[in-house]
Amino acid sequence: MNPADEGLPVFKTDQTDSSHEGYRRTTLSSGTTVYVHDFEEDSLLLMNPEPKQIIGREEYGDGKVCAIEGQQTTAYLAADAGGEMPAYVVYRNVQQQPFDWRKAAFQKMRFAITTGPAANKETTDSALIQEVIATLKNGTPTVSASIIPTDQANWKKFSALCLISDRLPGLAFCAGVYMDDAGHFYLAENQSARKWILASDALTKWMQTR
DSSP: OOGGGTTSOEEEEEEEEOSSTTOEEEEEEETTEEEEEOTTGGGEEESSSSOOOEEEEESSTTOEEEOOTTSOTTTEEEEEOOSSSOOEEEEEETTSOOOOTTTOOOOEEEEEOSSSTTTTOEEOOHHHHHHHHHHHHHOOEEOOGGGSOOSHHHHTTEEEEEEEOTTSTTEEEEEEEEEOTTSOEEEESSTTOSOEEEOOHHHHHHHHOO
């Protein structure tokens, strides 16, 4: 541990079953202040994957708790999930309402995939962005066991559509994307979701082209 971090507030973690099937609810607390990472927060991704402002440390190990650029620390924090490389998870203050992607206005969308012709492709096309939201809100889920990641090879079929909103500075709402062996794309609220919906033809075409 860096000696400079020893005087920082200590955050304790606890984990219980979530109200969402097959998911876990993790809390991060310091004193009477409690933050949570649950199904809703699993859709949120840091715009800056390596935050610099350290405001606390986790009770065990060398995990850092950081402020998120653009966010008040009374709303959201980022905590290092551990591992060889820093990987920060978003936590929401339990006094703050979950981000409602169903009602938010999004200005930009990025296809967060690192390979292929559409790698990191971006758009400000409001009609296409709204199509993603409409699919998530109103689409009929497709039941497919192959969509549930069971091994490393299957994980490679997953990516995300990251939507940027002025209402969520420093963070992006990232819908899960899955591509099956036949080249069909499916969307879900996040990569841990159990309900996947077939993407529209227009969105599929956008995700397949440069």
